[in-house]
Amino acid sequence: MMATATEVGRREFLRLSASAGAALVVSFYSPAKGRAVQSQPTQNGLFTPNTWVCITPDNQVTVLVEKPEMGQGQRTTEAMLLAEELDIDFSTIRIEQAPTIPDIYKSLSTGRSGGTRAGWESVRKAGAQARAMFVIAAAQQWNVDKQECRTQNGAVIHAPTGRRLTYGELVEAASKLPEISAGAVSLKEPKDFRFIGKPLPRVDTPSKTDGSAGFGIDVRVPDMLYAVIARCPHFGGKLENFDATAAKKISGVRAVFPVPPLGFLDICGYGGRNLNTAGGVAVIADSTWAAIQARKALKLQWDKGPGGNETTDSLRSVLERQGTAAPTFIALDRGDAGKGLDKAAKKIEATYELPFTAHATMEPMNTTVHVRDREIEIWSPTQWANVIQDEIATLSGLPKNKVIVHMTLSGGSFGRRAQWDYAAEAWQVARQVKKPVQLLWTREDDIQHDFYREYSYHRLLGGLDTQGKIVAWSHRVVSTPIRPVFDSPESLKDPQHSAEVGGADSLPYFCPNIRLDYAPAPSAVPRAWWRSVESSFTAFAVECFVDELAHAAARDPYEFRMDLLHEDSKAPSGDGPDTRKFRGVLQLAAEKAGWGKRLPAGWGRGIACHWSFGSYVAHVAEVSTEKDSAVRVRRVVTAVDCGTAVNPDGVRAMAEGAINFALTPVLGGEITIKDGAVEQSNFHDYQVLRLNQAPDIEVHIMPSTDPPSGMGEPGVPPLAPAVANAIFAATGVRVRRLPVDSRLLQESLYQLGGPPRSGEQICFRG
């Protein structure tokens, strides 16, 4: 089916709503309140915007989507869920981004791969409520029992007589009915689904093939100006002096002024706030180009600040030291890992290291702000409009309802746009200019002022008994923690809040003696959520180490995992992963990949799996090693269990995207530090995956009628270990630091004199 729902701009929507006369407007079931919000009959034919679904007499159904669209297909998923229960043609739905109205739209954000999960109940209930009201309205009009009525594609039908009224014809009557509670409507059985589970085309595809999709950077407001900021390159440093004489002479330049840093409280020590801006000098001009040129002409002097001596090497020595220091918290302590290791027949130890890596969204950070007398209007490609509204209200002293935030399309996010630093900067600039201003970050700004994935270091010890079973497991995680950036340093001592070891704490493999603990490494470098967050590095350590244990036990790494995934390995609390589902995805991926079948000489196959955001993902990666370019990832076969795959093509797209995204820090993307500043600046020295490096990908989805779980992130964590394990299978070399250092790999291959000899493990760290 090639149905295509359409997107609609807010202005057009209001016009349509106004011209269409009466409208039935139904709000979503709110689980927090436990009841539906009152349905809102329209007044004077005008849309009342404290609602989510609007149906007008011309049969137009519009859904207001709270979640941002940043590539994950949110708008399409919500349209599908609504169409399913409202019983309308998916292709007729219009989609609009919900506005920031405090106390009404409370979830103008997404994260934790939660978009589909959030809408699974609430959006369907809203559709079912509206449908039930149309049925009652029709039954009353015909003076028949509502049990004799059914719906079909946007109309109510009286089965015995064949009479039919469209939803549009019933809008006026339905809007006068009393509210039907969400609890009073039942949802469809999966066997009756029309749209859910079908691969439907995305609603935003057409606008993304003709240049009409509007991103934050495309916002154009009459009389607007353009701005860039020269930021302090040293994290925690500050502006000492600047000379703008030459900059001001550049044609089109309107103003040059310093902007102070916001936040950045004691970040070197760990402390901080959910806001860090570097501060520096802003340049305002008639065009983006003039602003960029003028910035180049600035003479700037920086105070490096307390983090000015930090380098990647200095940080690394701290991380290594913390690998054996006293832990700040113990996340898991089952049995006695120490005794278990002492008694083990074979003891294996390994350390793994993953450096800082950047988000590098294709659309650089930007925000347009117009500060008026008693009102601020903001257009931002953000993952979290609520927080921009809240915080700009705090900074400006205006009430929240005087801070209007338009959430535009985002050109990628991957966690980056959950920060609101760039919106705060845009406000800082715009408040000094009495005109709308678009603040744009260049790619250099983006690479050098990201909130990077944490630098992490892992020390693992494993014990095997004489039968090759794991009898002890000890994992020390060291990282530049993200939690105290948003919380108090004290949070690092609380094992109940073990976010820093996320993913490592849901070890699915059976082992009687497990210990998982944590020690932090202070750094001046800002860091935050990067697609799949802690799982993106803990899964690398865990799944590589399991592979090393399998090898030490002389077992096939797939079979070794399958044997360890039995009921006994379930977390005692019962809220951990389901080992059966783990086995399911491992088996599916292994079967589809042809696990155990011969590969060409110099190729290797590796397997890894992980559970995150409720979903199970297993990857089998195939790599080839070549004399000139070292490692090439040829093929990735993936199996996912994400519960109900609402839009299977969307699930595939997310898995493909996650694999490609995860390959960047494996093959090249590394952020290094010198003088407390980032050494890389653009795509020549921060190398992201390109098309000629992209492997063939096959995605297999486990059939399921369970509620949907996340898919934006879960494909990321098992990819790096699957590739590293494949490199070992191909070369006998253990990759224990990312990105893969092809030079060292080549040397090792050279020393080996060719392909690997079985039983040999060469380990190196970069």
Add this chain to the structure above:
Amino acid sequence: MAGMNLLVNSKKYEIDGAPETPLLWVLRDTIGLTGTKFGCGMGLCGACTVHLDGDAARSCQTPVGSVGAKKITTIEGLSTDRSHPVQKAWIAEQVPQCGYCQSGQIMQAVAFLTKNPHPTRDEIDQAMSGNICRCGTYQRIRRAIQQAATDAA
């Protein structure tokens, strides 16, 4: 600050400004054609790709003064109704995720297919590797180009 005449999507524009200004910013900030995107400003990512007389060009590295009489085509000028075979293939294969890089990807693919209507996979990989997609739609881009090549045959 001499006036320059530009022919963009078959429309004439008279532009004032410095001739060294990159075409990208003239298209986006002066003419208001925002379909062409800024990605890196160094010709490293391909998001700003347009056509000059049918050849793919990185508009962030093209001084507006160097364009002269060459016909400029942007994503907005590729077709009026998304009917170009490459746009159709992009929709059929459901390529875009965030969509930000796709104008550049499509313009690059169109110019490439014009010169090489029946490319091999290696040729596609080579031609498209200057265009970065962070969402990771590469496999679908490959398929869409193969699809467009087949449809045109």
